[in-house]
Structures are given as C-alpha cells and as structure tokens.
Amino acid sequence: MDLTFTKEEEEFRRRLRTWLRETLPKLPAKPPPDQWPARRAYDCAWQRALYDAGYAGLHWPTDAGGQGATPTQHLIFLEETELAGAPYVGANFVGLLHAGPTIAVEGTAEQRARWLPPILRGEEVWCQGFSEPDAGSDLASLRTRAVRDSDAYIVTGSKIWTSHAEVADWCELLVRTDASAPRHRGISWLAMPMDAPGVTVRPLRTLAGSTEFAELFLDEVRIPLSHRVGAENDGWRVTMVTLSYERGTAFVGEVVACRRTLARLARTAKENGRWDDAVLRRRLGRLNAEFGALWRLTQWNVSAAERTSPGGGSAVPGVGGSVFKLRYSEARQELYEAAAEVIGPEALDAGHPWTADRLSALSYTIAAGTSQIQQNIIAERILGLPKGR
Amino acid sequence: MEFQLNDDQRALRTGTRQLLAALFPRERLRAMVDAGGPGGAGGPGGAGRPGGAAVDGASVRELWRELGAAGFFSLRLPEERGGTGLGLPETVLVFEEAGRVLLPGPLVATHLAAGLVEGAAEGRALVTALDRPGPVEHLASADAVLLLDRATLRILRTDPGPDPDPDGDACTAVLPRALRARSVRAVDPTTPLHLVSQLPDDAGAVPGELPDAVRLRREAALLTAALQLGSALRTVEMTVAHVKARSQFGRPVGSFQAVQHLCARMFVRAEIARCSVYAASLTVTFGDVSRAKLLADTAAVRNARDCLQLHGGFGFTWDADVHPHLKRAWVRAAQWQSAAEAEEGLAEELLNEFPAGLSTGPGEVVANVEISSE
Numbered sequence: 221m222d223l224t225f226t227k228e229e230e231e232f233r234r235r236l237r238t239w240l241r242e243t244l245p246k247l248p249a250k251p252p253p254d255q256w257p258a259r260r261a262y263d264c265a266w267q268r269a270l271y272d273a274g275y276a277g278l279h280w281p282t283d284a285g286g287q288g289a290t291p292t293q294h295l296i297f298l299e300e301t302e303l304a305g306a307p308y309v310g311a312n313f314v315g316l317l318h319a320g321p322t323i324a325v326e327g328t329a330e331q332r333a334r335w336l337p338p339i340l341r342g343e344e345v346w347c348q349g350f351s352e353p354d355a356g357s358d359l360a361s362l363r364t365r366a367v368r369d370s371d372a373y374i375v376t377g378s379k380i381w382t383s384h385a386e387v388a389d390w391c392e393l394l395v396r397t398d399a400s401a402p403r404h405r406g407i408s409w410l411a412m413p414m415d416a417p418g419v420t421v422r423p424l425r426t427l428a429g430s431t432e433f434a435e436l437f438l439d440e441v442r443i444p445l446s447h448r449v450g451a452e453n454d455g456w457r458v459t460m461v462t463l464s465y466e467r468g469t470a471f472v473g474e475v476v477a478c479r480r481t482l483a484r485l486a487r488t489a490k491e492n493g494r495w496d497d498a499v500l501r502r503r504l505g506r507l508n509a510e511f512g513a514l515w516r517l518t519q520w521n522v523s524a525a526e527r528t529s530p531g532g533g534s535a536v537p538g539v540g541g542s543v544f545k546l547r548y549s550e551a552r553q554e555l556y557e558a559a560a561e562v563i564g565p566e567a568l569d570a571g572h573p574w575t576a577d578r579l580s581a582l583s584y585t586i587a588a589g590t591s592q593i594q595q596n597i598i599a600e601r602i603l604g605l606p607k608g609r
Numbered sequence: 610m611e612f613q614l615n616d617d618q619r620a621l622r623t624g625t626r627q628l629l630a631a632l633f634p635r636e637r638l639r640a641m642v643d644a645g646g647p648g649g650a651g652g653p654g655g656a657g658r659p660g661g662a663a664v665d666g667a668s669v670r671e672l673w674r675e676l677g678a679a680g681f682f683s684l685r686l687p688e689e690r691g692g693t694g695l696g697l698p699e700t701v702l703v704f705e706e707a708g709r710v711l712l713p714g715p716l717v718a719t720h721l722a723a724g725l726v727e728g729a730a731e732g733r734a735l736v737t738a739l740d741r742p743g744p745v746e747h748l749a750s751a752d753a754v755l756l757l758d759r760a761t762l763r764i765l766r767t768d769p770g771p772d773p774d775p776d777g778d779a780c781t782a783v784l785p786r787a788l789r790a791r792s793v794r795a796v797d798p799t800t801p802l803h804l805v806s807q808l809p810d811d812a813g814a815v816p817g818e819l820p821d822a823v824r825l826r827r828e829a830a831l832l833t834a835a836l837q838l839g840s841a842l843r844t845v846e847m848t849v850a851h852v853k854a855r856s857q858f859g860r861p862v863g864s865f866q867a868v869q870h871l872c873a874r875m876f877v878r879a880e881i882a883r884c885s886v887y888a889a890s891l892t893v894t895f896g897d898v899s900r901a902k903l904l905a906d907t908a909a910v911r912n913a914r915d916c917l918q919l920h921g922g923f924g925f926t927w928d929a930d931v932h933p934h935l936k937r938a939w940v941r942a943a944q945w946q947s948a949a950e951a952e953e954g955l956a957e958e959l960l961n962e963f964p965a966g967l968s969t970g971p972g973e974v975v976a977n978v979e980i981s982s983e
C-alpha cells in the first residue's frame with residue numbers, strides 16, 4: 221500500500237498545474253445556464269484547449285487516439301483540473317466518459333478512427349439514447365425497434381431523459397434488432413447521427429427549470445449497418461461496458477468538487493455566524509469524513525484498475541463502481557441540504573448561486589441507475605445473494 | 610500510487626487469519642462470553658465482580674502470553690530489539706483480523722507499550738490506557754496504565770508486591786484509587802470496565818525518554834478503528850451467510866429485496882471504512898485518522914445492529930454471536946476519539962487551507978489540527 225506518487229507522476233502534476241495556471245485566465249466567461257448552443261461552444265473550446273495541450277483522452281489507449289496515461293495520471297488530472305476550478309466536462313460528458321471509451325474497447329479500427337478523434341478535439345458531441353418511457357431501470361425491456369433494409373437499419377421508437385440531446389451530433393442508441401429473442405439477446409448498440417431525417421428532439425423541462433434533457437422521437441430513421449458497435453444482437457454486453465464506465469469513473473472528479481464546496485461552506489458558516497451551532501458544525505465535520513473517504517475509495521479503485529491494466533486505461537471498471545455511485549450520490553444531496561442550513565432563508569431564493577446545485581443533486585440518486593438498482597447489483601453480484609424480486 | 614495490498618501484506622493477512630483461527634477459535638470467545646452470561650459472574654443476573662465482566666485477569670494473561678509468543682505486541686519493534694520491524698499499515702491489517710474474531714483484552718494499549726513497559730512486547734505485562742476521564746478496560750488486572758493526557762504521556766505502574774494475586778485483584782487496590790476509578794458491570798461481557806472520573810495529578814509518572822503523546826494517541830485511535838473495521842466486515846459475512854441459509858415463505862430470506870438492500874448498505878459502509886483506515890495507516894494525519902475512527906465506529910455499530918436485525922429473533926439471543934460484536938463496538942467507539950471529537954476536529958479542518966489532506970504529493974499543506982486545540 222502506498223499513497224505517494226512516483227517522480228513521473230509528480231512531474232506530470234507540476235506540468236499540468238503550470239499549464240492550468242497559464243490557460244484558465246484566458247478562458248471566456250461561462251455562458252448562463254440553458255443557453256445550450258453557447259454552452260456547447262464553451263465546453264468544446266475547453267476540450268480543444270485540452271487537446272492542443274496533449275491532455276485529451278488522457279487515459280484512452282494510444283490506438284484510440286488517447287495518451288495512454290496510467291489511471292493514476294488520469295486521477296491527478298481530474299484532481300488538479302477541479303482544484304484549479306477548470307471547466308466541467310459538460311456537454312462532452314457522454315462522448316468522453318462513456319460512448320468514447322466503449323468505442324475504444326468494442327469498436328472496429330474504422331469506427332475508432334471515425335468517431336474518437338472528433339470527440340477528443342471537441343468537434344462532435346454525443347448523447348445517450350438508452351432510457352425509454354417504459355424502459356428505465358428495466359433497460360432490457362426497451363422497445364425501439366430496428367429493421368434491416370439492405371445496408372441500413374430502419375429505426376422507429378422513442379427515447380427519454382436524453383441529456384444534451386439539443387446540442388448533440390451523435391447518439392449512442394440502444395435498439396431491438398430481434399423481437400423474438402429473449403430480452404437481453406435481441407439488442408444492438410448503434411451510433412445515430414442526430415441530424416438524420418426522422419429524428420425529432422423535444423426538450424423536457426427539469427425541476428430546476430432548465431432543459432438539460434429531452435425526449436427523442438424516431439420515425440423510420442435510417443442508420444447504416446456500419447454504425448453498429450459490436451455484433452448484431454450482442455448489444456446488451458456492449459451496454460454493460462458503457463454502464464460500468466458511466467458508474468465507475470464518470471463521477472470521480474466531482475468528489476474533489478464536493479470537497480471544495482464543503483470547504484467553502486464552512487467558511488461561509490464562519491462568516492455568517494452559523495458556525496456557532498455545534499449541531500451544524502458536527503454535520504459539516506461528518507461530511508468532511510464522508511467525502512474524504514469517497515476520495516480514498518476512488519484512489520483504491522483506480523489502483524485496482526492500474527493493477528489489471530498497467531499500460532493504460534482500457535480496463536473496464538468493475539462492479540465496485542456501484543459502491544462508489546450509491547454513497548456518492550447520497551452524500552452529494554446531504555452536502556446541499558447542509559448548505560441550505562448554513563445559508564438560511566436565502567436558500568429559498570431560486571437565484572441563490574447554491575440553489576441550482578442543490579436541485580441538480582436530486583438527480584444523482586436516479587440517473588445512471590437508481591440507488592435501488594445499485595443496491596441490487598451489490599447484493600447479487602458482489603455479495604452473491606440469491607436473485608430476488 | 611499503489612493503494613492496494615502488496616504480496617507481503619496479503620500473506621500477512623492470511624497468516625494472521627490462520628493464526629487467530631487456531632489461537633482464538635469461536636469456542637474460546639464463546640467460553641468468555643458465556644462466563645459473563647446468565648449464571649456467569651458478570652452477565653445478567655450475575656453477581657458482578659470488581660472490574661465488571663466475567664473475563665478475569667488469569668484468562669487474559671494466558672491469552673497475552675500466547676499473543677506475545679506469536680509476536681502480536683512486538684510487530685513494530687525493530688528486529689534487534691526482538692520485534693518484527695513492521696510498519697503501521699501492516700499492524701492495521703493484523704488488528705483488523707483481531708477485530709474480526711473479537712480478540713479480547715487491551716490490545717491497542719499493550720501494543721503501544723511494547724518497548725516502553727517492561728514485558729509488554731512479550732505479553733508478560735498487561736497494559737491498559739486512557740486519555741481522559743471515562744471508561745478504561747481491564748484496569749483491575751493491568752500491570753501498567755498509559756496515561757495520554759493531551760500532549761503528555763505518563764506511565765502508571767502497579768506494584769502488586771512480591772506475590773501478585775493471579776487474577777489481578779491486588780492491583781485494584783493501587784490503580785483504581787490513584788485514578789479515582791469505579792468498577793461497573795460492563796455491558797460487553799468480555800471487556801471489564803472501570804469508569805474514571807478524574808485523571809491523577811502526576812502520581813506514578815515515570816520520567817525519562819518518552820515518545821510523542823500526540824502521535825501515540827493518533828495511533829491508538831487508528832488501531833482501534835482497525836479493530837472496528839474487522840468487526841464490521843465480519844458482521845457483513847455473518848449476515849450474508851445467515852440470509853442465504855435461512856428460509857421463509859419457501860425461499861431464502863436473502864432473496865428479498867428489503868434484506869438485500871440492508872446487506873448492500875452494510876457492505877458499502879465497511880468498504881468505505883476500510884479505505885479510510887488503510888489510508889490513515891499510510892499518512893497518520895489528524896484528518897485521515899479522524900475520518901478512519903469516525904467511519905469505522907459507525908460501520909461497526911451500524912453493521913452489528915443490521916446483522917442483529919437480519920438474524921431475526923435468534924439475533925436477540927445470548928447464543929447468537931451478534932451481541933458481542935455490537936457491545937464491543939460500543940466500547941471501542943467510546944475509546945480514544947469519540948464521534949463528537951472527530952466531527953469537531955474535521956469541521957475545523959475545513960477552515961484550513963484547502964486541499965488539506967486531499968493529496969499526499971509534495972508541496973501540499975496538510976492540516977495538523979490537534980484534538981487538544983478545540
């Protein structure tokens with residue numbers, strides 16, 4: 221066991237820090253929420269800056285256009301960018317954190333060459349078309365169907381809760397290619413261009429008032445066979461790869477953000493006098509323990525990944541991601557509840573800077589698999605309990 | 610960064626588990642628990658002997674000699690002084706195993722006293738400790754007490770005279786009086802307790818070269834957290850085994866989702882405590898140790914409660930192995946850093962410059978808030 225970093229890792233951290241210090245002041249102002257084209261442009265400009273500096277796809281394998289960095293270097297990257305207050309991955313979330321890694325592992329050489337470089341350069345944005353109105357937790361019951369027509373699939377159905385659909389170029393789409401097969405056996409994973417004829421995007425308003433996700437209506441959308449990643453009807457296996465990336469690594473950098481937020485919260489309490497409340501103080505102290513522990517759990521998981529794939533980040537994260545996701549999503553909500561206590565009645569002002577985060581924290585126990593589903597996974601796949609109902 | 614057990618550490622863990630299975634099998638634990646049970650001296654309806662529960666000086670002394678011979682207390686002494694020369698991370702792994710089997714006795718204090726108190730390293734001396742007024746374990750049979758009062762370390766010795774009473778009662782005359790200690794019938798049948806209301810002035814203090822008391826207190830909290838971690842992991846295993854085997858409504862109760870979800874939460878609690886304890890063994894910063902103690906206490910207590918719940922009515926009996934875990938977890942949670950102290954200290958840490966304790970890379974400011982500063 222060792223928590224110290226190698227010379228190379230420290231050198232990497234130092235270089236990155238210097239670059240961040242020089243680059244961040246030159247960034248344009250962040251656009252206001254809900255102005256999606258402006259936000260897309262902002263997020264993509266940041267991705268381009270990372271690309272030019274050699275930090276794009278850091279932990280992706282080199283044959284996928286990545287830097288082949290170790291998982292530890294990737295962890296340092298997430299830690300340092302967050303500490304420096306660098307922009308969040310934003311609209312590039314799906315492309316960088318799960319569609320891209322899935323294509324890197326499961327795609328053909330042509331598919332990697334077609335889709336990965338534009339993700340890394342911040343030129344193409346992806347969204348995730350998994351959930352359907354009647355298939356959320358029970359994803360394998362999805363009904364959007366794809367029928368073969370010579371060199372293409374003709375896709376009809378609908379998708380829901382599709383984050384950033386308004387500004388996406390591509391969609392990682394799950395479709396049913398064999399309606400007669402058992403549920404898990406007739407699914408395929410396709411890359412769908414969002415500008416294809418027959419795709420309609422209808423924004424959905426979230427409880428925070430924003431339109432960060434949307435409903436997709438697919439009416440005889442023509443998708444070339446060459447856009448299928450993995451074999452036909454083998455999409456469920458590919459999906460498991462995508463989901464384990466989503467749960468396993470996609471939230472890691474946010475722990476650092478939460479620790480920063482918590483420290484700011486303590487300073488706010490000190491300034492406004494709420495610090496004198498011992499109950500509140502102890503609550504903040506316990507949150508410090510929780511987030512510190514989640515960071516240690518992250519380091520533990522990253523080191524485990526490094527052991528299985530020393531050469532780069534192509535290893536698919538294990539079910540351990542569910543342990544992290546379950547506790548992190550709750551701790552994030554506890555953090556913003558504590559924040560409301562510190563802020564007092566001002567927390568009821570929708571314009572207060574903390575309010576949007578307090579509201580968005582509510583989605584964390586639902587998105588990427590609900591807490592109940594994570595507990596099912598831990599019970600059955602880690603603890604080996606008999607399959608339940 | 611390689612935050613995983615290395616091969617030597619894995620081997621140490623396996624070896625310790627095998628050793629403890631032979632040295633302290635379930636039957637031996639049960640014998641101690643039952644001696645304090647109904648009809649036993651310290652249990653419900655029992656007479657209640659001085660010092661509390663049923664575990665007497667003689668049985669702990671015997672165990673101490675065996676543990677001493679196995680090198681349990683001299684783990685961190687250098688080889689030229691008869692020890693094994695291991696570090697804190699390895700010691701934490703050994704204590705985790707001790708917590709798993711509920712090894713009784715003042716393990717942490719005697720381990721810390723190795724090299725300070727004559728005979729502690731070999732298990733010939735039984736050493737207990739306290740750092741403030743409150744519960745102190747195995748006082749009646751102790752040969753010495755480490756008194757870690759904020760920044761100072763004092764060693765109180767008992768001098769039982771030429772013919773020490775084998776079950777240690779002769780010591781009670783000296784020590785509890787010096788400490789104003791009152792014996793209670795301890796809730797944990799395997800941990801005799803005194804409650805100390807006030808620390809002595811400096812009676813019995815031994816002057817000379819003594820290690821840093823702040824560091825020793827931190828190590829004590831960390832090793833106690835490791836014991837709690839072992840207990841928390843063990844109760845997950847006990848629960849999973851039980852719910853797989855026990856059937857109701859024609860199927861294993863472990864197939865019911867309400868049961869599965871409680872098990873999943875127990876597992877997550879223990880895993881989070883595990884990473885915290887291991888990290889603290891590497892950094893030994895105030896923040897990491899406080900996180901480890903707080904989360905391991907929570908995991909041990911809550912997991913034992915959930916374990917009891919999922920054992921149903923059997924869980925509420927004396928015969929189930931659940932209650933010793935819960936009761937011991939309560940005792941450990943009250944020792945060294947309490948939840949209140951840890952939470953207050955960690956709140957204070959937030960006010961220090963971020964990223965306190967976040968990264969162990971060079972050039973980082975690592976907060977060093979002391980418990981005594983509150």
Ligand SMILES: Cc1cc2nc3c(=O)[nH]c(=O)nc-3n(C[C@H](O)[C@H](O)[C@H](O)COP(=O)(O)OP(=O)(O)OC[C@H]3O[C@@H](n4cnc5c(N)ncnc54)[C@H](O)[C@@H]3O)c2cc1C
Nearest residue numbers: 348349350351356357381382383583586587588589590592
């Ligand atoms: C902010 C946000 C962004 C999202 N972005 C995307 C996206 O980009 N792409 C995409 O495809 N999806 C996205 N989702 C959808 C998300 O993955 C689903 O909402 C989630 O999987 C839950 O499905 P559901 O909403 O249909 O709830 P349901 O499955 O209907 O669940 C309702 C309730 O029942 C519980 N439940 C369901 N099944 C079980 C079970 N077997 N055992 C116990 N309890 C159960 C659930 O935990 C929940 O509490 C997003 C969701 C949110 C909130």
